[in-house]
Amino acid sequence: MLHQPHGSWRRAQGLTAGLLLVFGLVGCKSLPRVVPDLDRRPPPVRLEGSQGPLSAERSRAILERLRAGGQGSDVLSRHLALEEAIVGSPLTAGNKVDLLEDGPATYKAMLAAIDTAKDHIHLETYILDDDEVGQKFADALIAKQQQGVQVHLIHDSVGTIGTPDEFFKRLTDAGIKVIEFNPINPALARKEWELNERDHRKLLIVDGRIAFLGGINISGVYSSGSLSMGSGSSGKTDGKKSDIDGIPWRDTHVQLQGPVVAEFQKLFLETWAAQKGEAMAARNYYPTPVRAGSDVVRAIGSSPKDSYSLIYATLLSAIASAESTVYLTNAYFAPDPQLLTALEDAARRGVDVKLILPGKTDSWLIFHAGRNYYTQLLKAGVKIYERQGVILHTKTGSVDGVWSTIGSTNLDWRSFLHNYELNAVVLGAEFNAQLQKLFDADLAASKQVTLAEWQRRGLNLRFKEFFARMWEYWL
Template identity: 65%
Template sequence: MTRWLPRWMLVASILLLGGCTALPRVVPDMARGSGEPQLQGGRGPLSAARSKQILEGLRAGGKETDVLDRHLALEAAISDSPLVAGNRVALLLDGPATYQAMFAAIEGARDHINMETYILEADEVGQRFAAALIAKQRQGVTVNLIRDSVGTLSTPKEFFKTLTDAGINVVEFNPVNPLTAKAGWEVNQRDHRKLLVVDGQTAFLGGINISSVYSGGSFSQGSKNDRPGNKQPWRDTDLQIDGPVVAELQKMFIATWEKQKGKPLAPRNYFPKLTRQGSEVVHALGGSPDEPYSVIYATLISAIDSAETEILLTNAYFVPDPQLIASLKGAVARGVDVKIVLPGATDSALVFHAGRSYYDELLAGGIKIYERQNALLHAKTALIDGVWSTVGSTNLDWRSFLHNQEVNAVVLGKEFGQRMRAAFDDDLAQSKQITLEQWQRRSPLERAKETFGRIWQYWL
């Protein structure tokens, strides 16, 4: 739900503005931490003794102890944002489960709701969200909304006027019209984050936009002909997080609000005292084109380069850069099992075929590729060595790493990794494996589509 918008507008703007940015070269030393990672909780850094106790709990009973230690060290070294302990993380699969949890959190809000989204449609689902947010605003709960200008380009202005008339504060991220831009005209920089923070205590993030395309689940056995409009369901993954790491996600929302020159936020308890809600160690990562490099990209590459047994990737828009390809092939050469689940159908032909143009090289390098059937795949997840998991808004393409604001959460530990593996296995069961022999027999027309798609890969 990212790629259907008018591409010619973005491409034309990029060509006019000029300039090409390069992806960062990840230095191997970035993946090597020194000493024990220090964890953080709801009241700042934990004591060395408490950090040690939590880490020992993560390591308890299992042959993955050493690999977990290495991934913990990597996470501590790769960015300035802290590893935060004491969180409860729910894995949400597809629209119905995610929306149900989001509406429950909105209904329970007592102080404020901060929402950031790429797409917000004025369809049935969008109207439900609007009604829920307006109802809370009228109850005295402050509602702040950031919506991307390009992502909401087809949403009628009247939809947002209804929100603002009800008192909801709405910021348009990098307006397409330079005459209305408040933060400078950066039309190619988009806010692709999907983030909902309620009362500073509960957060949702992942790949899901606000749209009726998510109304159905993707794991039913019925054919697409059984569904309204003869359309495939959308397959996505999100997280609900309760606990101290929500403060880090709240900081990201407020930083974007201020950078986009939204009107001063109403005084609210945006950073309440947060207590332990669970046992998960979470690293909140925000990517922004304003930063020297994408921390999300650097973290992923470093995790792949540190992988010892297995890499499981699921991604909607896959147009890999040379460094990512080299890291995946290097992992196979070390004996790591690399599997990637990609879409078998798409809402963006250019991205679809640009990504497929790399299948030859990846398959020849020993990477196993599967295409998801019976659903339109929109999830962006990874599981490495069974202990390093990430879910977020970030696609494995140039746009996500260079031009978009993105948000991901890394969850460390084998217990959550087992839940991620179950979800991956479910997708794998509904996917078709692509073999090198089969792929090399594809038609000249398919090859031509791939060539054309690759020409535009940097801007897609």
């Protein structure tokens, strides 16, 4: 069974039997074995800036500044060397990264950026609901299209299964170019039918100069944020009453400016081409990069077409090379054996490993599949906390106070094997300190799970864990 954020899979319950048959026919992929060479001397790391590759001297100066605020002189070099070898995308300097907490702040910043657009807007999203928030974005995009700004939209077919065709027809009638990613209906497929491959990315690019990404979809469930229980928080996931009505959603996004935006633009254009979208009009998709700040960022995109998930391999390497801390906040936790081993090994060698996971969720299957691993993680010394009072949808991580990641990737098989995902890795202690503040705030609102308490849980919970684990590959 497919697990999809904020209950969208419940919109497709009538398709469940057919989907399971399809899944049985397509076979299973497997995750690669990633073994970082931690003993190898790190090669020199070269950065790119607004004018292209930086000199070795300039690269060293920037890295030394980053190291000065970190945990040690060698930690950052090791992370960078491993990441460089795995991912291959450039590490870019001269960026500005703004952390955005929850829906209201994110939507305000996104709509403000859309309002400034002069050339083009690219939006790629898993969920785009036909509600107050979705209509607000639709109005903003149509207004810009009518002003001569070309808008391209990619929306996932499963994620928008509850969004009526009329919503998208209004966009296309206005001149917006729209692609339905891997349509559920095989008759609408523009290429080979690949139902199980979903576009889980959340990406907005304005004029090739500003990018937004993270975990936030375009939906009214984010209207109130996690800091209040205001009347704007319906919590509705499918247009009907649900058991999570009234509970705010907790999520994280980032706004980026600078040379790294071009890397996210490449990923959008690659997806558009792979989905056989119509030829794009001539626009300034790659404006001359301009230095916007001092943040060092790498763009990482993963897809099922890759030989392995670049985000998965990067995360494993960061955890394997961690020397002091590994702090992960994630909405959907169903780890594969290698990720489990990496977390357990880090804790056993004295690294402070903390996981903030949901205390309440919109998908009980993924919730209990992840809880099935609590015992072995707790025995290894991993500290587990369950966030209270919200629906946790965040996907962030930090290692050793110098390596941070924010994106759409969950810690589950679906994200690592079946989804198109997108993350940003931000290097340096300054941004990490901002992310740490959010982590600390979530930690203060969480309940720690202790081994003694967990071992006393009832048989009903144990049965749910056993049942859910059988489905974890597809969740």
